[in-house]
Amino acid sequence: MGDARRQRRLLLLVVCVALLLDNMLYMVIVPIIPEYFAAVRGGGGDGGDGESGGGGNRSLLPARYPPATGDNEDVQIGVLFASKAMLQLLVNPLSGTLIDRVGYEAPLLAGLAVMFLSTTTFAFAGNYATLFAARSLQGLGSAFADTAGIALIADRYAEEPARSRALGTALACISFGSLAAPPFGGVLYEFAGKQVPFLVLACVCLLDGLLLLALAPPCAAGARANMPVGTPIHRLMIDPYIAVVAGALATCNIPLAFLEPTIANWMKESMGASEWEVGLTWLPAFFPHVLGVYVTVRLAAAYPHLQWFYGALGMAIIGASSCLVPACRNFWQVIIPLCGICFGIALVDTALLPTLAFLVDVRHVSVYGSVYAIADISYCVAYALGPVVAGQIVHTMGFVQLNLGMGLANVLYAPVLIFLKNVCQMKPSHSERNILLEEGPKGLYDTIKMEDRRGVGKSLRPAGDTEENGTDSYHRDLTEVSEEDSSDYEYS
Numbered sequence: 001m002g003d004a005r006r007q008r009r010l011l012l013l014v015v016c017v018a019l020l021l022d023n024m025l026y027m028v029i030v031p032i033i034p035e036y037f038a039a040v041r042g043g044g045g046d047g048g049d050g051e052s053g054g055g056g057n058r059s060l061l062p063a064r065y066p067p068a069t070g071d072n073e074d075v076q077i078g079v080l081f082a083s084k085a086m087l088q089l090l091v092n093p094l095s096g097t098l099i100d101r102v103g104y105e106a107p108l109l110a111g112l113a114v115m116f117l118s119t120t121t122f123a124f125a126g127n128y129a130t131l132f133a134a135r136s137l138q139g140l141g142s143a144f145a146d147t148a149g150i151a152l153i154a155d156r157y158a159e160e161p162a163r164s165r166a167l168g169t170a171l172a173c174i175s176f177g178s179l180a181a182p183p184f185g186g187v188l189y190e191f192a193g194k195q196v197p198f199l200v201l202a203c204v205c206l207l208d209g210l211l212l213l214a215l216a217p218p219c220a221a222g223a224r225a226n227m228p229v230g231t232p233i234h235r236l237m238i239d240p241y242i243a244v245v246a247g248a249l250a251t252c253n254i255p256l257a258f259l260e261p262t263i264a265n266w267m268k269e270s271m272g273a274s275e276w277e278v279g280l281t282w283l284p285a286f287f288p289h290v291l292g293v294y295v296t297v298r299l300a301a302a303y304p305h306l307q308w309f310y311g312a313l314g315m316a317i318i319g320a321s322s323c324l325v326p327a328c329r330n331f332w333q334v335i336i337p338l339c340g341i342c343f344g345i346a347l348v349d350t351a352l353l354p355t356l357a358f359l360v361d362v363r364h365v366s367v368y369g370s371v372y373a374i375a376d377i378s379y380c381v382a383y384a385l386g387p388v389v390a391g392q393i394v395h396t397m398g399f400v401q402l403n404l405g406m407g408l409a410n411v412l413y414a415p416v417l418i419f420l421k422n423v424c425q426m427k428p429s430h431s432e433r434n435i436l437l438e439e440g441p442k443g444l445y446d447t448i449k450m451e452d453r454r455g456v457g458k459s460l461r462p463a464g465d466t467e468e469n470g471t472d473s474y475h476r477d478l479t480e481v482s483e484e485d486s487s488d489y490e491y492s
Contacts, residue, residue: 008156010215012166015149016173017208018112021201022142023177025119026084028185028197029131033077076128078261078387080135085384087139088146089377093233095143096373100230104152104369105216111145112209114138116202123198147376151368154357158366161301164354168293171349175293175342179286182279230367231360236374241359244419245352249378251413252315252348255322255341255406257386258393263325266399267334277331284335285342292346300351307351308420314347315417319410326400344410355423362426 099107118141121134153170157163188197236242263281267273296310321340328334353375360371393402 007215010211011156012153012169014208014212014215015108015153016170017204018108018115018145018149019170020173020177021119021205021208022115022138022146023174024181024184025115025122025138025198025201027178027181028201029122029135033080078391080128080132081261081387082384083132083135084139084142085380087136088143089380089384091140091143092147092373092377092380095147096233096370099144099148099151099369099373100367104148104155105212107144107369108148108152109209109212109216111141111143111148112205112212114141115145116205116209117141119198119202119205123195123202143373143376147369147373150353150372150375154354154368154372155366158361160304160354161297163357164297164300164350167353168297168350171346171353172290172293175286175289175346179283183283186279228365228367230370231364233370233373236360236364236370239359239363241363241420241423242356242371242374244416245356245359246374246378248311248315248348248352248413248417249375250381251409252318252345253379253382254386254409255318255403256345257382258390258402258406259322259325259338259341261387262390262394262399262402263334266394267331270399271328271330273331281331281334282338285338288339288343289346292343293350296347296350300354305424307355308417308423310351311348311355311420312414312417314344314351315410315414317341317344317347319407319414322403322407322410325403355420359423362423 095107114137118134118137121130121137125131125134150167150170153166154163157166185197188200237246260282264278267278267281292314299310300307318341321337321344324337324340325334328337353372356371356375357368360366360368364371390402393405
């Protein structure tokens with residue numbers, strides 16, 4: 001048992017490092033993008049060696065997205081940042097199905113390998129096309145690594161409140177990676193050159209993959225054949241409870257995804273914010289995000305039946321904070337609503353991600369690849385639209401209208417989570433049991449399950465029952481188990 005617990009913790013470490021790397025790579029290119037475009041134009045940059053040109057004017061704590069120098073570059077930067085989420089959005093349905101088929105460890109290892117290749121490509125990219133290819137390649141790796149990692153945590157931490165704590169730890173790593181990446185990339189780029197941040201991340205990714213390989217070698221993947229087949233992703237998508245959770249995850253992340261590419265220019269135009277103020281805008285939000293994760297985990301352990309309420313409260317906080325952003329008049333005022341947005345997102349994510357696993361446990365088969373692919377799709381919808389759509393909305397309608405619309409969407413969606421109020425009262429679904437009873441055992445897992453259920457019927461047989469009546473007794477056993485099953489309570 002001690003070895004199993006240590007292995008479980010090491011696997012959690014592997015997943016957390018993978019999520020940290022993915023989000024750091026997502027944002028570490030922020031301070032480097034202007035130099036790439038300057039080098040492509042043939043002036044105003046150092047050509048990529050990081051030793052000359054532009055250092056005095058570049059903030060070490062840059063904005064979340066770099067300011068554009070022209071309409072064409074604005075479009076290129078937006079497409080570059082959105083390309084990861086777009087490809088991830090397309091691949092996730094396939095990756096979720098594959099994870100359900102082959103298990104969690106092998107897709108996670110494949111995702112880390114692709115992320116290593118993407119990070120190395122970033123380090124040596126010399127033009128926009130290579131950057132776009134590396135960014136898209138990162139989306140492919142994330143579709144496998146992120147989904148498989150979260151699903152692996154849900155599978156290994158099957159009991160509460162350990163599952164909520166483990167998922168909360170993963171969410172904290174995601175937040176830290178996103179918020180720490182710009183200063184990390186800016187400092188290393190300033191003093192060591194543009195390749196160093198990516199090479200550091202590539203080395204950590206390689207070590208993480210080797211640790212996973214030691215914990216879960218590919219030769220052990222055959223054990224997955226004895227586990228049940230997961231519910232197809234299209235069936236999970238039409239589950240009303242899962243659909244409500246997916247909608248909440250997408251809606252609550254829209255303010256963050258839409259503000260990241262627009263708030264820097266708004267701060268400069270409306271309050272004359274300096275470079276360091278723009279660069280530090282999001283950094284304080286990490287602390288309320290971690291606080292939100294901690295608070296939700298503690299509340300979920302004490303009052304698990306109120307998970308839906310924590311999510312609804314988080315969406316209300318996000319909505320109110322989004323509406324307050326345009327009213328801010330200086331840097332210190334802006335920090336408050338941004339911290340509120342991140343605190344609310346932590347409440348929603350930490351409450352609803354374990355709820356997805358619980359819904360699969362009680363309504364479907366306890367295999368989590370497809371359901372967390374749906375969650376990843378929800379995130380990707382917000383982050384694919386953000387860099388492309390947010391700027392256009394600000395241009396046509398204004399920054400105030402953008403924030404009011406996002407806030408109203410979150411406030412209106414919060415009451416929808418009442419639909420999840422009775423989730424905690426659900427009992428395990430019979431779908432897995434019925435499949436086993438109707439189709440017969442197909443592997444070790446199915447055989448054990450079948451023998452456990454047949455044991456009830458066997459204990460009631462007369463001692464003189466003979467083997468030649470095995471077929472009849474088998475059908476009687478099924479009938480007895482079916483009659484027993486029919487008395488259980490189950491939500492349709």
